[in-house]
Amino acid sequence: MASFTLHGISVSRGIAIGRAHLLKAAALEVKHYLIEQDQMEAEVARLQNAIHTVHKELQAIWSDLPKDAPAELGAFIDVHVLILSDPMLSEVPLNIIRNRYYNAEWALVTQIDELSAQFDEVEDPYLRERKVDIQQVGERVLKVLTGTATELPPIKSGEEKVAHMIVVAHDISPADMLQFRDRSFAGFVTDVGGQNSHTAIVARSLDIPAAVGMFNASALISQDDWVIIDGDAGVVIVDPAPQVLEQYRERQARQIRDRKKLGKLKKTPAVTIDGTPIMLMANIELPEDCAAALDAGASGVGLFRSEFLFMGRTGYHNKLPTEDEQFESYRKAVVNMKGRPVTIRTLDTGADKPLDMAEQTALNPALGLRAIRYCLAEPQMFLMQLRAILRASAFGPIRLLIPMLSHAVEIDQTLQMIAQAKTQLRTANKKFDEAIEIGAMIEIPAAALTLPLFIKRLDFLSIGTNDLIQYTLAIDRVDHEVAHLYNPLHPAILYLLSSTIKMGAKYGVPVAVCGEMAGDTRLTRLLLGMGLREFSMHPSRLLPVKQEVLNSDLRLLMPQTRKILRAIEPGAIAEGVERLAAL
Template sequence: MTAAASARQILTQLHEVMARRTHAQYKLDRVVEIIGESLDSEVCSIYLLREGALELYATRGLNPEAVHVTRMMVGEGLTGKIAGNIETLNLAEAKAHPDFEYRPETGEEKFHSFAGVPIVYRERAVGVLCVQHVDPRRYEEVEIEALQTTAMILSELIAHKELVDDQEQIELEAAHVEADVLEGLVLVKGLAAGQAVFHQPRIQIDQVVAEDTEAERQRVYRAFDKMREQIDTMGKEPEFGKGGDHDDVLETYRMFAYDEGWSRRINEAIDSGLTAEAAIERVQQRTRMRMREIDDPLLADRMHDLEDLSNRLLRIVSGQMSTAASQGLRRDAILIARNLGPAELLEYDRRRLKGVVLEEGSLTAHVVIVARAMGIPVLGRVSNVRAQVSEGDSILVDADKGTVTLRPSQQMLNAFDARFAKSRERQAAYAELRDVEPFTRCGTRITVMMNAGLRDDMSTLPLSGADGVGLFRTEFQFLVSSTLPQRERQTRLYRDVLDAAGDKPVIFRTVDIGGDKAVPYLNSAIAERDENPALGWRALRLALEREGLLKSQARALLEAAAGRTLNVMFPMVSEPWEFDDARAVFEGQLEYLRGRRKLVPEVINYGCMLEVPALAEVMEQMVERASFISVGTNDLTQFLFAADRANPKLAERYDWLSPAILRFLARVSQGVVGHKVDLAVCGEMGGRRLEALALLGIGYRRLSITPAAVGPIKELVRKVDLEEITTQMTEWLLRPPPNMRAALQGWAAEREIDTD
């Protein structure tokens, strides 16, 4: 029997049960009988979340006396794991699972196989539906589909408050009134204050079982047509059509909107007997469960894009089209959402939208790219925030420290306003240094450059006062595109960047993808997953193997810089021969263009990133080859300490002011003395005032940092005497103090150098 036929058979029987005027317990008792018989399963049980615990509410096959007696907490045992993670389990041998817990009162010792699905209401697990069998076997996909569809039916009963205690319902919907501080992941830095506005009001699905399957199918077809029309219309907005990253995002949206596989899965759900709304939600639930199993952040972000479109499709088919954007923001707002698509963010009034708080989100998400361009602070991974805030609540977002304060007290508001005011004063002071050259007290000129990765980032170059772009990350164009960017598109981007920079230099880093920056159009990069992607097949290693990719980028950069100076930097160079091979690719494309009498760059400077510690051991060879070397402190630190910076347990464990890394960096600095090679630090370390002070003391005179850090670092430079800090750092590296950070802070404080 097909999944659709099996589910339809079960739905028909369930529909008859729900239509009867009987109490909830009778309905659940009948549901477990129907499911057990349909799946030929000896056990079928329903657990419901009651008074904070999962209670066995109905069963077929377990000891009837365990009903309303067996209880477990969310996260406890297999049933609790399903509810806690909102995931599906399908096990041939339940007892072999590490979370298995035996409950003797149920009489379940003779059963081996186990499968369970969460019962989800308002995106929250409120119960679990599970089956068990004597024989050790995994349940087939058709059976899991039937369980998941049944779980939707049960959620409809819960929606009508037939199975949820009144007290629990009050707890679910109660508005919190006390101040609460939540932590999250900083996605876009900044401070923001406003009132909570929910991006998307919850759409209540009033009817799950379809009366006319064909009519439901036609409703979905019409909704798809309307959604695709909206996406196509969006492409005509001013933000699009300029060849920028917004266009790449929209291209991904179109890819999903016209994906036949997605529409086919919704049709299959309708075939099983669901309404259009229930079918979309059914497929959406499966997508959410898949997202929890995806380790690759970029693939997970693409699933978020599909979620964004699913929400749009559900609003269209239900007729509940209004969002906070369509209704308009009437006050300064902090947008609250589980997740947010970039297209949806662009619909908001930028004058009123002050910040965004997400329950999910990641640094590589498309919405982050757009939010950064819009200058909107974003905090992600704020767990369960939508359940803890009410529409209109006052909210403070500190996307510098990674906190959001709900319903702040007047004292909290006053303190935040003071920080805001101080921040504005500082920004004004830094802005006055925009055209001031950063000379130290002893008269040494320090080069302060900015990092960039988007066309829109270039607008901040003249505002920041940076000496140029010390790192332009070319991979962003590759990451947000669903296909390999054509050479013409690459050329257009690089030419626009050079035009925007004017007389100031730009250093283009060749593409750094692969590893944890997987892209779908490099199939083998996805198929052969690295256990430790940071150390794997990525950056220059990938580019040299996929020579066509590097050749295309080389030609694009050479053509874009025709008649100008081109600065090219190769990432993750481990040995000199890798640098030589990469340079040879560029030289080959240069000869190709010259042979066709094409205009080429007047000067080409080749450099490399020093991220792999091994390269420092052959510095005497690199200084003869490279025009410049940029130390990438982010990757270098994790390689030196064998500490994955993506691991939250290790992210803050190792200090940039540790003697180990400072000694390493000092040795690199000493290795270029007497050679005509520019040495820079390129990374977050150089953008922190205390760390920058240490770098100046061990010989670094060029820094490439975020645009927001340029002003603060220029202000710091003007207060430093290089001879004084160099003498002190040399002494400390020979005989390190117990706490290098504290010692340096004390030294700076004595000289009235602000290092905050």
């Protein structure tokens, strides 16, 4: 068979080499037939038993999570358990069996397709990934119904023993990833998926090379094919020529050696060659993530995404996390960071990130009632979260970060709510940091272009590059049709970034970058040259970025960066960034 290359979306860096192990989708092999009336209750019971079996499987996987497993894994399995418990999946298919006389598999697929169609009506990356969660849960139930549960390949001797397994599938759930983790699982390739999928996030957390959005990879790749995943480029090479395989083996070995060297930098201060100190912070989702942040040498937490405490807690389940539950999570994070600052972002959810998958959504949720707009529309919920964060500030340094601000009236209303929460705590004799710092996410172009409104009212700024790029370029970065246009080096993006950093420095207001750009070593020197002094990223990216910082001399970077910022043509900008890397 001739070698061929597939191009998709890179979601996790590194190189993986191994033999392909194909996972077939049960949904593709489902039989459709009508049952007799006297078979109806037996068919209902068959589906109920399958759902119960999957419940037990997920609970067993959750219970067997290793202590060092990323916290996201438990959270994502919890989401799948909640989906499985929702009447949309646990009851509606039973009604389809009773009313239409469909067999159990057909009834389940019919309901999954119906739910998927509803999610397809809203073109938003986060909602699309929630559709994927439903499909993954449904797929797991179908595999029990059809008796095609995920099979792990037998461990063989000889060549196969050293050849790691590359899982190739239409899609793969975080729970399935856990099953493969102990079986020389080196990487995975999927037909679907994007940067924001649960599976992509878990891949980054486990530091597993992966490439998604490969369209028909599972049809083109055969069982036991040699496969190379170049996670840095989002490229998959199938049946590579011997010389190509050898080149990638050398690159892989070099990366492993480089990682070992990086480990020695954990306790080294992040200071440039010219003596400028740089703050390298961690992005976390749950308090348990603090261990990885500290292990990587983080100076603190630059972004605590609080919405993971809320996901799947409303609607049918009708239970928001209480003030005490939230307080305990925030307090735990602060205590775990041992005196280092923790920046907690208030709830960044709403129409585009529903707290419950059954929640009614807007036609264009990315531009609708979300983040601070959602919180201001739900003042009691918002006050509860503010009180919890403020109470936790009595146990260590906390900074309060507000997402998606764009209007002066929103800033003023938010500050009034924070003042109200403080008054409520004083009345209740609860301790908190009276001087807690309050900051804004700069992720809407209007915010970046009207910075004096923010600088006048707030203590710090944090640039969310993911949304800033998406909103500025009108690009949904997980939409395969336009993903190639998602470009952090677009001159408009560079202008908004540099002007925000420059104005913050002028008025003495700290500015951080907490989006994907902060953890991209190809852009570290460019951001340093713009004047950025605080980066926040996934803990796994801290040491590679620190290495770039230690090898950078701002006296050389800044003049070259000014030339890049004056450029308009993409080629000139790309050449300038390459020159920075060589300095």
